[in-house]
Each structure stands twice: as C-alpha cells, then as structure tokens.
Amino acid sequence: MSDTSRAQALRKLLVSRYAYLAKRLERVTGSKDGAADALHETWLRLESANIATPVANGDAYLLGMANNVVIDQHRRERRHEHDEDAELLLDVPDELADPERIVAARRKVESLKDIMRGLTPRRRAILIAARVEGLLNREIAEQFGISLRLVESELSAAMKYCLKRMQETGDPYAGSTAGPRKF
Structure with a gap:
C-alpha cells in the first residue's frame, strides 16, 4: 500500500x-x-x-x-x-517621561551634587564607589588601602550627612538610600 x-x-x-x-x-x-x-x-x-x-x-x-x-x-x-x-x-503612556518629573529629577541630582561637594574628598569617593559604582565594602577598602571598618564608618558618615542636608533642603524623598549595591 x-x-x-x-x-x-x-x-x-x-x-x-x-x-x-x-x-x-x-x-x-x-x-x-x-x-x-x-x-x-x-x-x-x-x-x-x-x-x-x-x-x-x-x-x-x-x-x-x-x-x-x-x-x-x-x-x-x-x-x-x-x-x-x-x-x-x-499604548500605555510612560508616566516617568512626564516633563515635570524629568525637571524635578534633574534638580534633585544637581542638589545632591552640591551637597556631596561638602564631603571630604575621601568620603565623597567612597560614597560614589559604593552607591554609584556598586562596589563592595571589601573592594573599596582594597582600592583605598584602608580597613573595612573605616570604609563602613566613612560610608555611614557620608550617607548621614547627605540625608541630613537633603532633608534640610526640603526634599520629600530624602529617606530613600537605595542604590546599585552588592552587599
């Protein structure tokens, strides 16, 4: 067949x-x-x-x-x-693309840059390494040739300073400390 x-x-x-x-x-x-x-x-x-x-x-x-x-x-x-x-x-509109929000975010970034200028150079560098570059405290300690404890202390002091100054400027979202961080 x-x-x-x-x-x-x-x-x-x-x-x-x-x-x-x-x-x-x-x-x-x-x-x-x-x-x-x-x-x-x-x-x-x-x-x-x-x-x-x-x-x-x-x-x-x-x-x-x-x-x-x-x-x-x-x-x-x-x-x-x-x-x-x-x-x-x-078809859903992007709420984050609202021009007012973009301008407000840019102002906030500029305000934070101004506040960070008040930090000591080492604290500013440690804060940027931790929160912008996302480095581990151990990596920061190796990079700066300092102890892990000192990195933790400097980072804590920098965060407290920035948070306090942002609250003084009237930033309603100053309580947010999130960033690209690997712990």
Missing part, C-alpha cells in the same frame, strides 16, 4: 467515524465547534500527509493527529493573545 493510499484510507475512516471522533475530541477541546475544527484541519493535513508505515489503529492515529491540531491551535491563540497584550502595553 502506497503513502497516498494510506492517507486516502484514513480520510475515508475519518468520514465514516466522524461522529465518534468528534465526540472523543469534544472532551479534549471542550466544545463541539472546537472538535469539528480540529477534525476539519486533520482532513486537510491528511491530504498532504506522507504515511510511510501501515497504521494499525486508524481511530487512534486520527485522534492523535487531531489532538496535535488542537495543541497547535491553542499555541497559536496564546501567542496571538500575548501579541495583543504587548500592543496594549505599548
């Missing part, structure tokens, strides 16, 4: 056992329409299928093929839903 004749035999079996196969697929898809769509797609796939070996159980073969069709359809739908979600997110 040739590949095309095996496919034709399976198509004939699909037609003769359609009601049974649809009922079985209905359990998988959850709907009659979903089962009918899967069987229709299976019919179309059988038209171009190369079935090299004899099929022992035609019903099982057709149901397996239809199950694969259902899985493929489900994946396509999920991918499409994710694309729609991405498009919706692209």
Whole structure:
C-alpha cells in the first residue's frame, strides 16, 4: 500500500467515524465547534500527509493527529493573545517621561551634587564607589588601602550627612538610600 493510499484510507475512516471522533475530541477541546475544527484541519493535513508505515489503529492515529491540531491551535491563540497584550502595553503612556518629573529629577541630582561637594574628598569617593559604582565594602577598602571598618564608618558618615542636608533642603524623598549595591 502506497503513502497516498494510506492517507486516502484514513480520510475515508475519518468520514465514516466522524461522529465518534468528534465526540472523543469534544472532551479534549471542550466544545463541539472546537472538535469539528480540529477534525476539519486533520482532513486537510491528511491530504498532504506522507504515511510511510501501515497504521494499525486508524481511530487512534486520527485522534492523535487531531489532538496535535488542537495543541497547535491553542499555541497559536496564546501567542496571538500575548501579541495583543504587548500592543496594549505599548499604548500605555510612560508616566516617568512626564516633563515635570524629568525637571524635578534633574534638580534633585544637581542638589545632591552640591551637597556631596561638602564631603571630604575621601568620603565623597567612597560614597560614589559604593552607591554609584556598586562596589563592595571589601573592594573599596582594597582600592583605598584602608580597613573595612573605616570604609563602613566613612560610608555611614557620608550617607548621614547627605540625608541630613537633603532633608534640610526640603526634599520629600530624602529617606530613600537605595542604590546599585552588592552587599
């Protein structure tokens, strides 16, 4: 039996056992329409299928093929839903791009730069190494040739000084001390 004749035999079996196969697929898809769509797609796939070996159980073969069709359809739908979600997110306005917020953030950075000029050069360098460059205290101690305890003390003093000065300038977010820090 040739590949095309095996496919034709399976198509004939699909037609003769359609009601049974649809009922079985209905359990998988959850709907009659979903089962009918899967069987229709299976019919179309059988038209171009190369079935090299004899099929022992035609019903099982057709149901397996239809199950694969259902899985493929489900994946396509999920991918499409994710694309729609991405498009919706692209339409959401960026609140951080508000011109007033940008100007306020730039002012805050300039204010912090001015405050940091009041630190001793070593404290300023340690603060920048810790909070801007994200270096570990151990790395800072090695870089400056000082003890780990002294790094911790200088960093603490620098943070307290900057926080106090920012609060004096009326910064409502002066309590935030977060930064790119690896502890």
